[in-house]
Each structure stands twice: as C-alpha cells, then as structure tokens.
Amino acid sequence: MVSTAVALTAVVLTVLTVTAFGLLAARGRVRSVEDYISARDSAGPGTLTATIIASMMGVWILFSPAEAGAAFGGLPAILGYAIGSAVPLLLFIPVGTRIRAIVPAGHSLTEFAYARFGTGMYLFVLVVSVFYMFIFLAAEMTGIAGALSLVIGIPQWQTALLVGGFVLIYTAYGGLVASIVTDTVQTLVLLPLLALGFGGAVLALGGTGEIHAAAIATDAPLLDPTFGPGLKFGVYVAFAILGANMLNQGMWQRVYAANGESSLRWGFGVAAVVVVPMILLAGLFGIAAAALGLTDSGGASIAFFLVLESAFPSWVTLAVVVLAVLLVMSSADTMFNAIASVVTADLARLLDQPTQRSLWVGGRALTGIVGIGAIVIGSQGYSVLELFLTADLLAAGIFVPFLAGLYSERLSGAGAIVSSLGGLVVGVAYFPLLRGPVASIPRLGPLLPAPEFLPAFVGATVVSTGGTILAIALWDADVDLSSVDRDIRSLDEPVADGGPNGGENQ
Structure with missing residues (x-):
C-alpha cells in the first residue's frame, strides 16, 4: 500500500x-x-x-x-x-x-x-x-x-x-x-x-x-x-x-x-x-x-x-x-x-x-x-447513498409539475403546488429515511404503509404527474409562455477581473 x-x-x-x-x-x-x-x-x-x-x-x-x-x-x-x-x-x-x-x-x-x-x-x-x-x-x-x-x-x-x-x-x-x-x-x-x-x-x-x-x-x-x-x-x-x-x-x-x-x-x-x-x-x-x-x-x-x-x-x-x-x-x-x-x-x-x-x-x-x-x-x-436518496425524494415529487410549466399554458401555480404536495405526501409516507417524525404521531403513525423505497419514489413521481394532468384538464391558467421572460434581464454590466468593480449600475 x-x-x-x-x-x-x-x-x-x-x-x-x-x-x-x-x-x-x-x-x-x-x-x-x-x-x-x-x-x-x-x-x-x-x-x-x-x-x-x-x-x-x-x-x-x-x-x-x-x-x-x-x-x-x-x-x-x-x-x-x-x-x-x-x-x-x-x-x-x-x-x-x-x-x-x-x-x-x-x-x-x-x-x-x-x-x-x-x-x-x-x-x-x-x-x-x-x-x-x-x-x-x-x-x-x-x-x-x-x-x-x-x-x-x-x-x-x-x-x-x-x-x-x-x-x-x-x-x-x-x-x-x-x-x-x-x-x-x-x-x-x-x-x-x-x-x-x-x-x-x-x-x-x-x-x-x-x-x-x-x-x-x-x-x-x-x-x-x-x-x-x-x-x-x-x-x-x-x-x-x-x-x-x-x-x-x-x-x-x-x-x-x-x-x-x-x-x-x-x-x-x-x-x-x-x-x-x-x-x-x-x-x-x-x-x-x-x-x-x-x-x-x-x-x-x-x-x-x-x-x-x-x-x-x-x-x-x-x-x-x-x-x-x-x-x-x-x-x-x-x-x-x-x-x-x-x-x-x-x-x-x-x-x-x-x-x-x-x-x-x-x-x-x-x-x-x-x-x-x-x-x-x-x-x-x-x-453517501442515504444522503442522496433523501434529497432525491423531494425532487421526485416536484420535477414533473415544474417541467410541465415549460410546455403547458394551462397549468397554474396553485395546480403545480397541489400536484407537488400530493407527490411528496405519498413519498414521505413510504420513505424509510424521512417517515420517522410522521410515524411518531399517535393516531397517524399506525395508518402509514410499510416503509419501502420503491413505492416512495415511484409513488411520488406518479402522483405528482397525475395531479399535474388533472390540474391542466380542470383549470386553465391561460399563461402566455412567449412572455414568461419579460422580467428576466441580462446581468452584463462590466466588472473588474475576478470581482466586482464596485460601481453603481449605469
């Protein structure tokens, strides 16, 4: 060695x-x-x-x-x-x-x-x-x-x-x-x-x-x-x-x-x-x-x-x-x-x-x-694997509603939030590494399903996807995707090499 x-x-x-x-x-x-x-x-x-x-x-x-x-x-x-x-x-x-x-x-x-x-x-x-x-x-x-x-x-x-x-x-x-x-x-x-x-x-x-x-x-x-x-x-x-x-x-x-x-x-x-x-x-x-x-x-x-x-x-x-x-x-x-x-x-x-x-x-x-x-x-x-899985679960419940906003003008902010919450609730209910505090609640704990990673991740993704589809079908936010970037501006004022020049915006 x-x-x-x-x-x-x-x-x-x-x-x-x-x-x-x-x-x-x-x-x-x-x-x-x-x-x-x-x-x-x-x-x-x-x-x-x-x-x-x-x-x-x-x-x-x-x-x-x-x-x-x-x-x-x-x-x-x-x-x-x-x-x-x-x-x-x-x-x-x-x-x-x-x-x-x-x-x-x-x-x-x-x-x-x-x-x-x-x-x-x-x-x-x-x-x-x-x-x-x-x-x-x-x-x-x-x-x-x-x-x-x-x-x-x-x-x-x-x-x-x-x-x-x-x-x-x-x-x-x-x-x-x-x-x-x-x-x-x-x-x-x-x-x-x-x-x-x-x-x-x-x-x-x-x-x-x-x-x-x-x-x-x-x-x-x-x-x-x-x-x-x-x-x-x-x-x-x-x-x-x-x-x-x-x-x-x-x-x-x-x-x-x-x-x-x-x-x-x-x-x-x-x-x-x-x-x-x-x-x-x-x-x-x-x-x-x-x-x-x-x-x-x-x-x-x-x-x-x-x-x-x-x-x-x-x-x-x-x-x-x-x-x-x-x-x-x-x-x-x-x-x-x-x-x-x-x-x-x-x-x-x-x-x-x-x-x-x-x-x-x-x-x-x-x-x-x-x-x-x-x-x-x-x-x-x-x-290392457990650290990643904990963060991954949260992302699994939210990424589909988020990405749907790139394509659908009908999906509202409220619809995306509700869909994400639905996915996270299902995911946390099954997820072995996060369900502890929820399981400790006297009347709620016994109602939780057995902890298992597969239904946690698949459930979080599928439920949030289903919620997104339902939100798009039932409500029309009427968002104009062509104008989404109207308030997003370039941050291209010059700065000194490797750091700010300290000057005010021109």
Whole structure:
C-alpha cells in the first residue's frame, strides 16, 4: 500500500494544481456577473460534453454504485444506477432546447419558476433545489473524507476542509468560467485514470474469471439480472436520479453555456453514453467486495475502497486517490457555482436597482455559508447513498409539475403546488429515511404503509404527474409562455477581473 506521505503529497499537489489552473483560466474572462453565473453561449460540443461528465460524475461514483452492487441487489441494481444516470441527460436535450426558447436570457431554474408560476411554486423549487445541491456537496465531502481516511489515514475534517476550501477559492474567483475550463481538463485526466484504476484492480484480483467465480460461489444472485431486490432498487434509483437532475441548477447552467442547439444535443447525448460504462465499472467493485467477503461486517458504502485496501498494488492506489480528488473537485465546483447562480439571479430580482457589488457579495456570501455547512456535514461520515436518496425524494415529487410549466399554458401555480404536495405526501409516507417524525404521531403513525423505497419514489413521481394532468384538464391558467421572460434581464454590466468593480449600475 502506498505510504501516507506519498498519498498526501499527491492529494495536495492535485488540489493546488486544479486551483491554480482554475484561477489562471478565468483571468480576464469574467467581465460581468452574467459571465460569472452563466458563461452564456461559450461552450462548444467537446467542451460541453467534458463539463457535463465532470459535473455529474462526482466522487459518489466510487461509493454509491459499489454500495448498490454490494448491498442493494447486485447487477440489476448497478444497471438501474447506470440507466438512471443516462436518462436525465438525454431528457435535457429536448428540455434544454425548450428552456433556451422560453427564457433565452434566463440564468436559473428558480428564476423560471417565479416567472412562470409565482411565489408559491418558486419557494418550493428554491428549497428543493438548494437542499439537493447542499446534500450533493455534503455527500461529495463525505465521500472524499471517508476515502482518504480509509486509504491514507487523514482525519475526515481535514480532508473536507482542504478540498472544499480550495474549490471555494477558484470558484469564488472565476465562477462558471473556471468550472467549465477545469472540468474539461479534469475529464481528460479522469477517463484515463478510471481505465487505469479499473484495469489494475482486475489484474490484482486475478482477472475477470476469478472475480466471477468468487461471486458465483459466494452470492450467485448478485450476478443475476433478474434478481428481485436488485430490480426494485434499479427502478427506484432511476426515478430518484431523474427527478434530482432535472432540478439540478448545474445542468441548467450548462444548457445556457452551450453555444447552440447542436452543441447542446451533442454534449448531453455523448455524456449520456459515456456515464453508463463508468457507473457499471464502479458498481462491479461492490459485487467484487461482496464476493471476497469484505462487506460481511458492514462497510458496503466503502466497498470500492475495501477492495482497494485489500488487493490493489500501490500504483493503482495512488491513481485512485488522485482520481477521487479530481472527481470531488469537478462536481463540487459545479454545485458551488450552481448555488451562487441561484442566489445571484434571485437577488437581481429582489433588490431595488442592485449594484454589481451587491449581487457579487450576496451570492458569494451565501455560497460560502452553504459550502462550510457541506464541509461540516461531510466530515461526519454519513452514508453517501442515504444522503442522496433523501434529497432525491423531494425532487421526485416536484420535477414533473415544474417541467410541465415549460410546455403547458394551462397549468397554474396553485395546480403545480397541489400536484407537488400530493407527490411528496405519498413519498414521505413510504420513505424509510424521512417517515420517522410522521410515524411518531399517535393516531397517524399506525395508518402509514410499510416503509419501502420503491413505492416512495415511484409513488411520488406518479402522483405528482397525475395531479399535474388533472390540474391542466380542470383549470386553465391561460399563461402566455412567449412572455414568461419579460422580467428576466441580462446581468452584463462590466466588472473588474475576478470581482466586482464596485460601481453603481449605469
């Protein structure tokens, strides 16, 4: 196993290199708050593909798919994870085209929610979206802190502070511009490292034949594509990922960053194809860990790294450590930027004649607070998969009514809220991780159904969808979609390089 000193040096050098690259890449390219939060029309097909892959594939890819393979149903669970990750990217092709047509000057999903539905639905979307992004950040910090604690013995709080702190530095300076540029480079490094790491692991474990034989001997159902528990997990995790990503502001930003519809289609389409084998490979390590008996005493959430610790040669360990740091930085900067864009766009609407400085400072301040909170949560060692599932459930109950507003002029804000509430009530009633407070109510608790993830996610999505269809059929809000963006303006006044110029709006 690689020494702690060597691994720690690799971590620090990786963090410093990415930070320096982000700072230098953004220098002279952030001329306004508009550039900072949208980088509008700046990404061609290759760049967009790279930034989508890097943004979506955080360090969770080394945790959640492997945990799914080891503890939630083997091969069909991993397949569900892979397909569920690809579907929202494909859906963003028509939805993204529609977003650019309805709100061409837009910046955030909350901005659209307010313009289309009014205050009530806006607050719903704001809370769910920011909560999801916070949980994503916390899960990323949890993942990298747990990985480096296991592999090289660094205290979790130190890892979370080191990685999270430096990501905040270059994103606070360069915004989405820095994120897209670093994502592009990170993807070029990530893909070879993934191939190198996975190839080395297979060789260290004796080849695919040895792994397959061990899995068959230990727990044959894990390799059965029709295994019932795995199929259930695969279905509900697909619903979970779909809802969460459609309310992911980081994806909305990249819709606007595309320099045309052709780039949008290419970027999201190719990314959807690439993420499938990445997740399948990561998930297979969970099956390998179970086959080798490494998860018998628990630890399914770190199945990938249990295999790493027991079988990988030192050079593979070092490659995976660098890979993990790159993964968390590439997705964390997306979430920091996404939160900043939501806050900044909303401040532009809420403040009376806001200055560039007020928008800049307000967005950065709240982003910093959220980032610190995520770092603190990330140092506690919670289950990455459970953190994601909690945020995903809220998104599953709200994303269909929200997206319906892009297409239907009949859906009212009240109809969208009622539909979302109906989905959330059903979801929470079944959801094992959130139903505790409700179940403790004396007369209500006994009436709740048995806790189960599948009906929670499917029920939340289906009920909210049914409510949306019913609301559209029964009421006509008579919204003019062509005028939804009438109050959305560009934030393109010039600023000094890397920060506000402090001047008043002209």
